[in-house]
Amino acid sequence: DDLERLAAEIDRDATVVALxxxxxxxxxxxxxxxxxxxxxxxxxEGQFTYGRFRSDPAGFWEDRIELQRELFGDDYEPNxxxxxxxxMEQEGYLDAILTQNTDxxxxxxxxxxxxDELENGADATILELHGNAxxxxxxxxxxxxxxxxxxxxxxxxxxxxxxxxxxxxxxxxVLFGEQLPGAAIQxxxxxxxxxxxxxxxxxxxxxxxxxxxxxxxxSSDATVGVVNLESTPVDDAADVVCRADVTEAVPRLQxxx
Ligand code: OAD
Numbered sequence: 345d346d347l348e349r350l351a352a353e354i355d356r357d358a359t360v361v362a363l364x365x366x367x368x369x370x371x372x373x374x375x376x377x378x379x380x381x382x383x384x385x386x387x388x389e390g391q392f393t394y395g396r397f398r399s400d401p402a403g404f405w406e407d408r409i410e411l412q413r414e415l416f417g418d419d420y421e422p423n424x425x426x427x428x429x430x431x432m433e434q435e436g437y438l439d440a441i442l443t444q445n446t447d448x449x450x451x452x453x454x455x456x457x458x459x460d461e462l463e464n465g466a467d468a469t470i471l472e473l474h475g476n477a478x479x480x481x482x483x484x485x486x487x488x489x490x491x492x493x494x495x496x497x498x499x500x501x502x503x504x505x506x507x508x509x510x511x512x513x514x515x516x517x518v519l520f521g522e523q524l525p526g527a528a529i530q531x532x533x534x535x536x537x538x539x540x541x542x543x544x545x546x547x548x549x550x551x552x553x554x555x556x557x558x559x560x561x562x563s564s565d566a567t568v569g570v571v572n573l574e575s576t577p578v579d580d581a582a583d584v585v586c587r588a589d590v591t592e593a594v595p596r597l598q599x600x601x
Contacts, residue, residue, distance in 0.1 A: 544578060
């Protein structure tokens with residue numbers, strides 16, 4: 345079937361790149377942004393811009409505490425799709441995971457393997473294009489810290505929370521209107537161009553750079569596969585469109601390699 349066709353293109357010599365979005369974490373209980381009951385139905389995207397963070401950091405933090413609770417308030421763990429990608433990487437089939445997710449679940453899946461099989465886990469190649477919501481970063485000195493204690497301080501009224509250097513902490517994620525980390529996006533573009541197989545998994549593919557990365561792969565004659573419950577703007581240009589749940593499709597792909 346469709347996934348078998350994709351699997352046939354994947355071998356250890358091919359450059360295989362996966363781009364993931366909120367859909368891969370949905371089965372772990374992390375809500376998606378768009379679609380049925382998406383986070384942007386309950387929250388106003390416009391309150392989470394970089395401009396607002398700069399002009400009204402206290403208000404930004406107040407709203408961000410609520411958003412953080414909605415996104416990551418419940419305990420969540422990697423699911424079979426994260427695990428299958430990690431396995432593909434461990435087995436030498438997958439060269440990189442580019443993720444828009446800030447939930448850290450690809451890293452957790454890789455760390456779980458690293459604990460079990462110490463030899464390979466360390467070189468898992470995960471690029472978090474939108475940052476990591478478990479961390480905060482001081483906008484003055486650049487120091488990164490575990491986010492939990494800082495979010496707790498903010499919840500108790502320290503808004504905005506500040507660093508020892510008096511700089512304001514920002515959740516270590518890319519906000520609307522903020523530049524993506526230059527090196528990561530460069531690397532992502534290069535990987536998309538160099539890929540022989542490019543997999544877009546659980547993303548609506550409407551936000552940059554996810555919207556254009558699959559097209560870079562198409563232009564470089566990669567075989568492009570889309571895994572999504574719904575249609576995406578990339579479907580027409582893709583070689584394989586798999587309309588299935590990530591926890592069904594990705595393990596099935598992995599096991600047919
Ligand atoms: P979206 O919420 O826009 O899209 C999630 C996609 O996953 C949708 O197309 C769903 O159809 C699909 N999906 C949901 N559950 C699925 C499942 N179990 N199996 C397969 N597909 C499933 O999420 P992203 O594309 O990641 O940016 O959104 C991109 C960016 O927009 C996010 O990183 C965030 C947001 O605003 C920032 O925060 C900067």
